[in-house]
Amino acid sequence: KQVLVRIEDLCKYFRLSSKEELKAVDHVSFDIFRNETVGIVGESGCGKTTLGRTVLGLYPATSGRVLFDGMDVHSAGKREMREFKKRAQIMLQDPYASLNPRMTVRDIIAEGLETRGNFSKAEKDERVCELLSLVGLRPEYRSRYPHEFSGGQRQRIGIARTLAVEPEFIVCDEPISALDVSIQAQIVNLFGELKEKLGLTYLFIAHDLSMVRHISDRVGVMYLGMMAEMADSRELYENPRHPYTKALLSAIPSTDPDQPMSGRRIRMEGEVGSPVNPPAGCRFASRCPWATDRCRKEMPLLRQVAPGHFCACHLEERQGT
Numbered sequence: 001k002q003v004l005v006r007i008e009d010l011c012k013y014f015r016l017s018s019k020e021e022l023k024a025v026d027h028v029s030f031d032i033f034r035n036e037t038v039g040i041v042g043e044s045g046c047g048k049t050t051l052g053r054t055v056l057g058l059y060p061a062t063s064g065r066v067l068f069d070g071m072d073v074h075s076a077g078k079r080e081m082r083e084f085k086k087r088a089q090i091m092l093q094d095p096y097a098s099l100n101p102r103m104t105v106r107d108i109i110a111e112g113l114e115t116r117g118n119f120s121k122a123e124k125d126e127r128v129c130e131l132l133s134l135v136g137l138r139p140e141y142r143s144r145y146p147h148e149f150s151g152g153q154r155q156r157i158g159i160a161r162t163l164a165v166e167p168e169f170i171v172c173d174e175p176i177s178a179l180d181v182s183i184q185a186q187i188v189n190l191f192g193e194l195k196e197k198l199g200l201t202y203l204f205i206a207h208d209l210s211m212v213r214h215i216s217d218r219v220g221v222m223y224l225g226m227m228a229e230m231a232d233s234r235e236l237y238e239n240p241r242h243p244y245t246k247a248l249l250s251a252i253p254s255t256d257p258d259q260p261m262s263g264r265r266i267r268m269e270g271e272v273g274s275p276v277n278p279p280a281g282c283r284f285a286s287r288c289p290w291a292t293d294r295c296r297k298e299m300p301l302l303r304q305v306a307p308g309h310f311c312a313c314h315l316e317e318r319q320g321t
């Protein structure tokens with residue numbers, strides 16, 4: 001397996017005042033392999049969106065590094081950055097807001113094509129038709145405007161525009177959460193098909209664990225700026241180790257009695273901590289049913305608890321390697 005994106009001890013802090021600092025991403029490290037999908041989940045405010053943007057260089061890092069195909073994203077020169085922006089793209093949550101209502105679908109998609117060189121009008125038109133077919137829309141739709149489409153279709157148009165740039169790596173920032181549940185699965189399937197057809201690599205950000213399960217090879221669970229747990233998707237769902245992951249999984253309604261957390265609802269009752277001046281110990285301690293005094297004083301480190309399975313919890317230490 002070849003590493004495409006290496007995230008090394010990445011921190012992104014926002015200074016709010018002389019005394020307050022929001023630690024949106026705090027010492028996060030992991031690799032993303034070529035043609036892999038890494039899902040990142042967590043509640044809003046856990047830092048997942050900031051992580052995606054910092055990985056793409058849209059926010060400067062406070063410390064740490066992001067290496068894309070060996071290039072340090074945060075110290076790249078202008079020319080390298082231009083090249084990087086073609087190879088790495090972002091897909092946003094709300095397809096409607098990101099599509100210009102006064103442009104036809106043809107012009108919206110053609111905008112992406114312009115980054116790839118000069119095409120004649122006929123070549124552009126042909127490529128737009130190809131891209132629409134690729135995302136499951138009829139080529140005849142290209143002369144229509146965004147308001148003439150449903151939410152799912154608009155998301156497909158947004159995907160076609162992103163693909164026009166011919167990226168290798170796409171950060172998908174909650175790309176399905178604005179859609180009806182019935183449409184979400186279709187768009188997730190489309191992402192999966194495109195990954196196989198085009199050899200894409202995704203960082204797929206979502207708040208819903210059940211959705212990322214089907215698209216992700218590996219899943220990372222973030223809590224207040226830190227990675228609480230990361231493992232192969234199947235391992236994480238079948239054998240969750242971190243109390244927060246267990247609580248999230250136990251909250252998913254399941255008709256499958258074999259689902260490990262099925263019928264074992266874990267309630268998170270305490271107050272949600274804050275990433276602003278976070279406490280010294282485990283950030284989940286205020287809501288964790290198993291928290292001890294040690295948890296409130298000492299931060300657990302992310303350590304390997306089984307091959308390829310990482311967890312940051314004192315309870316798992318005895319099994320650590």
Ligand code: SF4
Nearest residue numbers: 282285288295313314
């Ligand atoms: Fe809970 Fe302690 Fe583990 Fe944190 S370290 S998740 S508080 S048991």
